[in-house]
Amino acid sequence: xxxxDKLTGDWRQDYIxxxxxxxxxxxxxxxxxxxxxxxxxxDSTLTIFNDKGQKIGVNNSHFYKYDSIGQxxxxxxxxxxxxxxxxxxxxYDNLNxxxxxxxxxxxxxxxxxxxxxxxxxxxxxxxxxxxxSMATTELYTYDSLNRKTTKTEREFNxxxxxxxxxxxxMFYDSNNNMTFKKRHHIGExxxxxxxxxxxxxxxxxxxxxxxxxxxxxxxTPNTIHHAYFFRTDYKYNSENKVxxxxxxQPDYKTPCYKxxxxxx
Numbered sequence: 001x002x003x004x005d006k007l008t009g010d011w012r013q014d015y016i017x018x019x020x021x022x023x024x025x026x027x028x029x030x031x032x033x034x035x036x037x038x039x040x041x042x043d044s045t046l047t048i049f050n051d052k053g054q055k056i057g058v059n060n061s062h063f064y065k066y067d068s069i070g071q072x073x074x075x076x077x078x079x080x081x082x083x084x085x086x087x088x089x090x091x092y093d094n095l096n097x098x099x100x101x102x103x104x105x106x107x108x109x110x111x112x113x114x115x116x117x118x119x120x121x122x123x124x125x126x127x128x129x130x131x132x133s134m135a136t137t138e139l140y141t142y143d144s145l146n147r148k149t150t151k152t153e154r155e156f157n158x159x160x161x162x163x164x165x166x167x168x169x170m171f172y173d174s175n176n177n178m179t180f181k182k183r184h185h186i187g188e189x190x191x192x193x194x195x196x197x198x199x200x201x202x203x204x205x206x207x208x209x210x211x212x213x214x215x216x217x218x219x220t221p222n223t224i225h226h227a228y229f230f231r232t233d234y235k236y237n238s239e240n241k242v243x244x245x246x247x248x249q250p251d252y253k254t255p256c257y258k259x260x261x262x263x264x
Contacts (some may be wrong), residue, residue: 009186071096088113097122121146147172178202189213202240237263 048057056064065074075088087104097118102110117126123146129136136155143149151168165186173179175198183192190212197205210228212218218226228250235244247257 069096071098095122104236145176147176150221173198175201203234205234208232 011102018037038119046059047055050056052070054064054066054070062075062077064072065076065227067073071092072090074090077088079086089102089104089110090098091100091102093099095134095221097116098116100112100116101114102112104110111131112131113129115128116124117128117228119125121142123142125140125141127138129138136153138151138154139152140171142147142148147170148250151170153166153168155164156162157164167186169182170178170182177196177198179196179198181194181196182195184190192208192210194209195207196203197207204241207232208228211225212227213225218224231248232245232248233248234242237243241261241263243263245259245261248254249256
């Protein structure tokens with residue numbers, strides 16, 4: 001058992017009583033001789049849902065509470081110990097739009113960690129992560145069908161000690177499935193193109209190609225340009241739940257990483 005009963009109350013007990021769950025098992029390193037994966041480790045994540053399909057717990061250490069209309073209002077999670085769990089609160093306006101998220105430091109003090117801004121169509125147009133001059137900002141634009149078409153992210157990278165800006169451009173098919181996404185690193189020669197393949201609305205395959213001339217991404221000192229290729233395939237059960245995710249090597253055929261989902 002995790003997190004103090006006094007803090008979590010009946011809603012935590014609801015988590016314990018649930019039977020709906022999802023376990024995530026991660027395997028990696030493909031063995032050519034056996035034609036199968038060598039299981040290096042198993043990172044099992046037990047995710048619990050209530051009878052409304054809402055996630056209410058993960059690994060008996062992270063709990064989620066919702067209000068009467070199904071909005072996530074509180075998270076509790078174990079840190080070093082579960083005697084004094086961390087708390088994260090979510091606040092909404094009178095239109096039921098998420099406007100800010102805070103960390104509850106004490107009964108008298110909360111620290112804002114993210115804020116959300118909307119246009120007159122109730123579409124999210126700006127997100128601010130952090131509450132100081134180093135905060136990360138995300139800006140969004142939409143087309144006439146209210147589909148997100150761009151995301152511009154500006155963040156301060158402490159590794160290089162400078163501000164970085166990324167722009168994502170999204171493209172859709174007639175079924176409103178996102179079929180392409182381009183990510184460009186402003187001011188640098190770094191471009192990632194992602195292609196998405198569907199069956200109806202189920203994502204079957206994602207193919208990512210990154211092209212760059214940045215030294216940190218090049219395999220040898222003599223390389224001028226280089227491209228990285230990744231492919232991820234998804235499998236589903238009869239209820240259209242993901243049961244397997246396999247990432248392949250650059251030949252798009254040899255698997256190198258697999259995540260399996262088991263449902264109870």
